[in-house]
Amino acid sequence: MRPFRVAIPDSDLDDLWRRLDHTRWPDELPDVGWAYGVPRDYLRELAHHWRHRYDWRAAEARLNQWPQFKTSIDGADIHFAHIRSPEPDATPLTITHGWPGSIVEFERITGPLTDPRAHGADPADAFHLVLPSIPGFGFSGPTRETGWEYRRVAAAFAELMGRLGHHRHGVQGGDWGAVISRELGRVRPDNVIGVHLNLIPGAGAGAAAEPSQEELAGLSPAERERTWASWERMRAWNRDKQGYADIQSTRPQTLAYALTDSPVGQLAWIAEKFKEWTDSADRPEDAVDRDHLLTNVMLYWLTGTAGSSARLYYERAHAPYWGEPPEPSPAPTAFASFPRENFLVLRHIAERSNNIVRWTEFDRGGHFAAMEEPDLLVGDIRAFFRDLRTTGPS
Numbered sequence: 091m092r093p094f095r096v097a098i099p100d101s102d103l104d105d106l107w108r109r110l111d112h113t114r115w116p117d118e119l120p121d122v123g124w125a126y127g128v129p130r131d132y133l134r135e136l137a138h139h140w141r142h143r144y145d146w147r148a149a150e151a152r153l154n155q156w157p158q159f160k161t162s163i164d165g166a167d168i169h170f171a172h173i174r175s176p177e178p179d180a181t182p183l184t185i186t187h188g189w190p191g192s193i194v195e196f197e198r199i200t201g202p203l204t205d206p207r208a209h210g211a212d213p214a215d216a217f218h219l220v221l222p223s224i225p226g227f228g229f230s231g232p233t234r235e236t237g238w239e240y241r242r243v244a245a246a247f248a249e250l251m252g253r254l255g256h257h258r259h260g261v262q263g264g265d266w267g268a269v270i271s272r273e274l275g276r277v278r279p280d281n282v283i284g285v286h287l288n289l290i291p292g293a294g295a296g297a298a299a300e301p302s303q304e305e306l307a308g309l310s311p312a313e314r315e316r317t318w319a320s321w322e323r324m325r326a327w328n329r330d331k332q333g334y335a336d337i338q339s340t341r342p343q344t345l346a347y348a349l350t351d352s353p354v355g356q357l358a359w360i361a362e363k364f365k366e367w368t369d370s371a372d373r374p375e376d377a378v379d380r381d382h383l384l385t386n387v388m389l390y391w392l393t394g395t396a397g398s399s400a401r402l403y404y405e406r407a408h409a410p411y412w413g414e415p416p417e418p419s420p421a422p423t424a425f426a427s428f429p430r431e432n433f434l435v436l437r438h439i440a441e442r443s444n445n446i447v448r449w450t451e452f453d454r455g456g457h458f459a460a461m462e463e464p465d466l467l468v469g470d471i472r473a474f475f476r477d478l479r480t481t482g483p484s
Contacts, residue, residue: 091253094158094169094229096150098392103146106353106391110141113354124365128358132373136361137354140384149385152197156221160229161253163246166238169229170222172254175204177216181283181475182256184220184247184274188265189338189399190360191458192228193221194386198464203471214479215472220254222247224266224402228389232398239405240266244273248281257281260475264288264459266402272444275421284478285423286471288459292416293440294433295320313438320434327432331366334359338403346397353391360387367457369430377462416443424448424474426467430456448474 118130156171171193174180183203187195200219207213223230225238225246247270251259260283263271268289275285295301301321306314337345349356361374364383370376374383390396406412423444425435429452440446450470455463 092160094160096153096158096229098146098150102392107141109353110137113137113352124362128362128365133354133358133361136380136384137357139380140353140357140387144381144384146385146388149381149388153194153385156200158229161250163249164242165235166225166233166246167230168222168225168246168250170220170250173200173204173219173221175216175218177205177207177213179214180204180216180218181479182220182251182254182259183217183471183475184222184251184256184259184261184271185460186222186247186261186263186267186270187224187227188263188267189227189402190363190386190390191265191267192386192389193223194382194389195458195460196221197382199460199468202464202468206472211472212476215476217260217471217475218256220251220256220259222250224270224399226398226401227395228393228399231393231395233401237405238402239409240269240402241273241277241409241411243402244270244277248274248278251281258283260284260286260478262286262471264457272416272419272421272423275423276417276419279420282421284475285419285421286426286474287423288426288428288467289431289433289457290423290425290435290440290444292443293435295324295436295439309438313436316434317436320436323432323434331432334363335403338400339407340404342397342400342404345400349390349396350394356391356396357384357387359396360390364458367430367432368462369428369454369456377456378458379461382461418443420445422447422478424470425450426459426470427451428455428457428459428463428466429453432457448477 156173158171160167160169185196187193202209203217204219206215224243226233258281261271261274268287269291271285271287275282295317301317349359364374364378368374368377423446427435437449452466455466459467
């Protein structure tokens with residue numbers, strides 16, 4: 091375990107400001123809004139804020155309030171924050187980010203989770219947090235060899251928790267973090283006491299055909315309605331929003347040249363997802379603080395990991411198990427449903443391969459739950475693991 095501190099050289103920041111000052115802007119069709127991608131006027135305004143008002147050094151200082159480390163596992167340098175609770179009996183919990191996120195996502199939930207007493211909550215609900223950066227992302231990147239798909243990542247994180255002495259622990263995640271967290275519970279049920287997810291992979295409606303009458307017959311009216319909504323959302327996703335994943339699953343290296351050379355390109359690639367995937371109306375800032383978003387973008391830009399983070403899509407799409415249904419997981423699993431999540435998860439499908447013991451549906455929030463609705467997410471995590479302590483695993 092090597093202590094790690096974020097310390098970006100001034101020369102890297104000077105290079106970023108120079109590139110922003112000399113951005114070559116494309117043309118744009120009139121009156122199309124977000125339909126063709128990020129509007130130029132909006133992106134110009136956001137880039138101007140990044141260049142002239144955003145304070146990286148303040149963000150860097152906040153990140154450095156977390157004890158951070160690196161360790162080598164399976165040929166990769168794994169970066170993580172290890173934030174211990176003041177409560178000695180706190181439950182160890184790994185929280186894993188996704189794409190295009192980072193550990194920056196968890197800035198607003200670490201205090202309430204590690205020190206509930208200081209936030210007016212029950213100290214019995216405290217957690218020791220481990221926040222790893224996925225290999226290829228941020229300070230865990232770039233990776234140096236092929237093969238870093240999610241099962242290998244899960245094995246590396248299991249090894250990390252063992253090295254930290256957390257042999258019994260919980261896991262939480264959304265996006266790729268959900269895939270990795272679920273896999274940890276599946277393959278390490280003796281170590282993982284519970285899996286809390288805000289996305290369940292493979293548990294939405296299929297997009298190939300409309301839901302059949304046979305499929306709908308045994309469902310409650312609410313679940314039938316949710317099934318139709320899930321199918322419609324999946325159809326819209328495949329028509330208009332799947333392109334980024336297709337590129338990252340097939341040609342991540344070609345994409346990397348543009349995003350590693352142009353900060354505005356990197357900004358647009360990420361900001362678009364924060365607009366489309368959050369509970370926002372006109373711009374990402376409706377749901378996520380602007381500077382918080384930019385700090386997340388900075389972790390991609392300053393580490394040059396646009397390409398290596400995209401490789402996770404390629405490795406998954408070219409893994410031997412690609413296209414197979416999810417293997418059953420015995421771990422007690424909770425699902426927190428936020429309405430603007432990309433994929434509506436269906437309980438009757440989720441229960442086929444997951445041991446669902448808690449299911450909560452919220453009336454607001456989207457894909458980046460820890461950034462958008464930290465209080466809701468914290469409350470659901472606390473309640474799930476509190477129930478496990480009271481009743482034991484099922």
